[in-house]
Amino acid sequence: MSKKVRVRFAPSPTGPLHIGGVRTALFNYLFAKKHSGDFILRIEDTDQTRYVEGAEQYIIDSLNWCNIPFDEGPGKDKGFGPYRQSERKHLYKQYADQLIAEGKAYYAFDTSDELDTHRKDHEAKGKTFIYNWHNRLKLKNSLSLSAEEVEAKLGAGDDYVIRFLSPQDETLQLQDIIRGDINIDTNILDDKVLFKSDGMPTYHLANIVDDHLMEITHVIRGEEWLPSLALHQQLYDAFGWQAPEFAHLPLILKPAGFKGKLSKRDGDKIGMPVFPLQWFDKKNNVTLKGFREEGYFPEAIINMLVLLGWNEGEGVEREIYTLDELISVFSLDHVTKSGGKFNPDKTKWFNQQYLQLKNDEELAELFKETLPLDCARGDHKDYLTSVVGLIKERATFVSDLWSLSSFLFEAPTSYDEKASKKAWKEGTALLMDELIGLLESMDDLSVANVQDFVKSWIGAKEIGFGKVMMPLRLSLVGSLQGPDVFTIASMIGKEETIARIQKAIDTL
Numbered sequence: 001m002s003k004k005v006r007v008r009f010a011p012s013p014t015g016p017l018h019i020g021g022v023r024t025a026l027f028n029y030l031f032a033k034k035h036s037g038d039f040i041l042r043i044e045d046t047d048q049t050r051y052v053e054g055a056e057q058y059i060i061d062s063l064n065w066c067n068i069p070f071d072e073g074p075g076k077d078k079g080f081g082p083y084r085q086s087e088r089k090h091l092y093k094q095y096a097d098q099l100i101a102e103g104k105a106y107y108a109f110d111t112s113d114e115l116d117t118h119r120k121d122h123e124a125k126g127k128t129f130i131y132n133w134h135n136r137l138k139l140k141n142s143l144s145l146s147a148e149e150v151e152a153k154l155g156a157g158d159d160y161v162i163r164f165l166s167p168q169d170e171t172l173q174l175q176d177i178i179r180g181d182i183n184i185d186t187n188i189l190d191d192k193v194l195f196k197s198d199g200m201p202t203y204h205l206a207n208i209v210d211d212h213l214m215e216i217t218h219v220i221r222g223e224e225w226l227p228s229l230a231l232h233q234q235l236y237d238a239f240g241w242q243a244p245e246f247a248h249l250p251l252i253l254k255p256a257g258f259k260g261k262l263s264k265r266d267g268d269k270i271g272m273p274v275f276p277l278q279w280f281d282k283k284n285n286v287t288l289k290g291f292r293e294e295g296y297f298p299e300a301i302i303n304m305l306v307l308l309g310w311n312e313g314e315g316v317e318r319e320i321y322t323l324d325e326l327i328s329v330f331s332l333d334h335v336t337k338s339g340g341k342f343n344p345d346k347t348k349w350f351n352q353q354y355l356q357l358k359n360d361e362e363l364a365e366l367f368k369e370t371l372p373l374d375c376a377r378g379d380h381k382d383y384l385t386s387v388v389g390l391i392k393e394r395a396t397f398v399s400d401l402w403s404l405s406s407f408l409f410e411a412p413t414s415y416d417e418k419a420s421k422k423a424w425k426e427g428t429a430l431l432m433d434e435l436i437g438l439l440e441s442m443d444d445l446s447v448a449n450v451q452d453f454v455k456s457w458i459g460a461k462e463i464g465f466g467k468v469m470m471p472l473r474l475s476l477v478g479s480l481q482g483p484d485v486f487t488i489a490s491m492i493g494k495e496e497t498i499a500r501i502q503k504a505i506d507t508l
Contacts, residue, residue, distance in 0.1 A: 005037025006217050009063075009070070010044045010207070013055035016279035016288060017062045018264050019342075020222065020252045023305040027249060028220045029068040030306070030330040037217070041073030042210060043084045046200050056084075062276040066298045067323060080214045085206050089199060095209050095239070096162045096195040100142075104238045105194060108141040108163045109153055130190045133168040162195040164204075164231065164238075172230050177218075177247040177332045184230045192231050204228065208235045211244060220247045220332070223339075247332050250309045251339035262342050272344040276301065295397035299323070300350040306330075308340035320353055352396040360389040366398045375409050386491065390483050404482075408491055411500050412478025415508060419480040423470035424508045431463075432471055432501050439501075445494045451486040475504035 009025040011017060032039040041063070043056055056074065063069055072078045082088055099105035108131075115131075118139075122129040136143055141163070142150045153160070172184040194205040201209075211219060226248045236243035252262045255270055267274045267289055276298075278290035291301050303321055312318060312329050321329070355363070364384040371378040378384070391404040438457055442450065458468050473485045476497065482488060489497045 003215075003217050005032055005035040006040065006215050007032050007037065007220055008040040008042050008211070008214065008216050010042040010210075010221075011059055012044050012047065012050065013052060013059065014047075014050045015052050015055055015264065015281075016275045016277070016290075017055075017059050018262075019274055019276065019291075019301070019305060020262060022062060022066060022276055022301075023252060023308060024220065024222055024249060025063060026066070026068055026302060026305055027310070027330075027332075027335070030326055031218065031220060031332060032071075033327045034330050038071045038078075039068075040080070040214060040216075041070035041083065042214070043074060043086075044203065044206070045084055045086045046089070046203060046206050048086065048200075058277065058279060065276060065292055066302055068302070085210065088206070088210065089201070091213070092195065092201040092206055092209055093199070096201065096205060099164070099194070099238060100162065102238075103165070105162050105164050106136075106142045106191075107150060107154070107160045108139070108191075108193075109145075109158055109160050110140045111159070114140070130188075131163065132166055132190045133187065136191060158197075160197045161193045163191040164194055164235070166191050166231075166234065172233065174229055174233055175246070176226075176229070177245055178250075178335050179226075179248060179337055182229070186230075189230055204231055204235070208232055208239075212236075212239070212241050216244050218247065219244045220249065223248050223251050247335070250336055252308050253339040253341045255342050255344060261339070270342075270344055272347070274342075295399050296347070296351050297354045300347070300354045302326075303354070304347050304350045308342065310335050320350075320357075348396055355392065355395055355398070360385045360392070363388045363392060363398070363401075367401045370399055370402055371409075372402075377409060383491075390487065390491075407477045407482065408488065411496070411503065412476075414478060415474055415504070416479040419470075419474055420508055423474045423480065424504075425467075428467070428471045429505045429508070431468055432475065432505050435468065435472065436498050436501055439489075439494060439498055442494065445490050445497070447484070447486050447490045450489055454486070471504070472501070474508075475501045 007028040009021075009028050011021055011025075029039045031037070041060070043059075045051055045056075060070075060074070070076065072080060073083045077083070096105065100107070115129075119129040131139065138144065143165075145153075166189045167186045170186040172186060174182040174184060176182060192204055193202050195201050210216075229246060229248070232246075233243055254260055254262050254266060258266075258269070262274060264274060273289040273291045273294055273296075275288055275290050276292060278293040279288045280286075281288055292298070299322070302323060303319075306321070306326055307319065310330070311334055313334055358366075361381075364381060364387075367388055368378065368384055387405050387408050388401065390408075391401065394404055395401050435454070435457075438453060439445070439450075442453060454468070454472075455465075458465055469485060470480060473480055473482065473488075476482075476485065476488050476492070492500075
């Protein structure tokens with residue numbers, strides 16, 4: 001690659017950023033960083049009727065949370081700005097006029113009602129209405145009208161659009177990095193609208209002009225834009241510009257059991273977020289879940305997303321990648337053509353993996369933020385670190401840590417009914433009372449010491465271990481769950497251990 005790689009992520013600020021958009025941004029980011037290039041954010045807000053307040057900042061916040069920040073964009077001008085299309089609208093008219101002057105585009109004055117009539121007429125005949133070579137001379141445009149009529153309409157301020165003059169009886173030969181060679185019969189293409197009389201370009205014209213002026217070398221975007229590739233390539237050719245290389249990413253599909261593309265409305269159906277951050281939908285007065293607020297780590301979401309449509313190569317079964325590792329191994333050559341199914345269970349698995357990878361000190365800091373305000377020993381960093389190390393292997397989210405370890409901070413207030421019937425038998429209270437006496441005689445309640453004392457005592461009494469260990473665990477935890485019972489006793493201390501056993505005797 002002789003030119004410096006420059007890629008762009010160009011979302012519309014019409015609502016929260018879907019994870020499909022995040023994956024598009026991710027692939028652009030990885031490609032740019034792999035080739036020491038630039039990752040640009042451009043806000044495509046030409047359709048002001050769909051603009052949603054706060055959506056642009058949401059996009060920026062989402063990229064930052066995912067640790068894939070843009071190099072250029074709103075607030076980071078590197079000489080190619082502005083980066084909002086609404087602030088660039090003064091640029092586009094000259095390019096539309098250029099195409100008109102060169103006979104590569106034309107004015108069309110057909111009203112919406114007239115076009116609707118044509119569509120309905122075609123539908124009644126079992127046909128599809130396409131505005132192109134086969135009917136444009138029968139419609140109201142600068143190809144069918146005289147120059148005087150066109151000037152009169154423009155002078156009178158009649159509404160118009162500028163349409164691209166698509167060729168007839170040609171075969172377009174297109175290339176896509178992911179999909180290979182693509183041949184298109186130009187006779188099936190319509191004359192797309194490029195510019196409207198309100199002074200705003202359509203997406204197609206603005207997109208091409210901006211990519212050219214911003215020196216974009218590679219356009220990496222979703223599969224849904226593949227039908228636009230023919231027009232975009234033709235526009236580059238019409239202007240005499242070098243087109244970027246194109247790569248159209250496969251869709252993210254709904255989970256198993258559902259059909260089609262994963263949409264913004266699927267979150268509630270599958271019981272899982274489809275947005276990186278929480279979003280309040282003012283229009284419908286609902287809050288949409290975000291992965292961040294649901295307790296997911298950004299590293300887990302990035303790792304999950306990259307494997308929806310990409311793999312390192314045949315024979316490589318690796319699943320866990322850091323961002324730096326992804327940058328090192330990423331290649332568009334290994335992006336698949338077929339879509340990948342979003343898997344909620346696998347997403348949780350990724351989060352669990354990343355939770356296990358965090359060191360106990362870091363996890364303890366995160367755990368501390370979730371503790372009840374009046375939690376005893378909640379400010380004891382060493383104690384929290386020890387707790388985390390003891391129970392984190394059973395956690396998927398940081399929010400799981402409290403339910404897995406609450407007994408290490410406060411005595412149980414109740415006892416599991418099924419566990420109580422299993423563990424507390426006739427004679428258990430006497431055994432537990434005797435155990436209290438044993439513990440009271442001990443000065444050292446280290447794990448090894450308490451284990452040796454209790455096991456020796458059980459052996460001397462010639463009774464089964466379960467007769468003591470189960471009611472002891474029930475006394476300390478409130479159930480028969482949890483880590484090593486001797487470790488629990490050592491951590492909560494002698495006085496607390498004895499108090500909990502006494503409470504169990506009094507209660508059960």
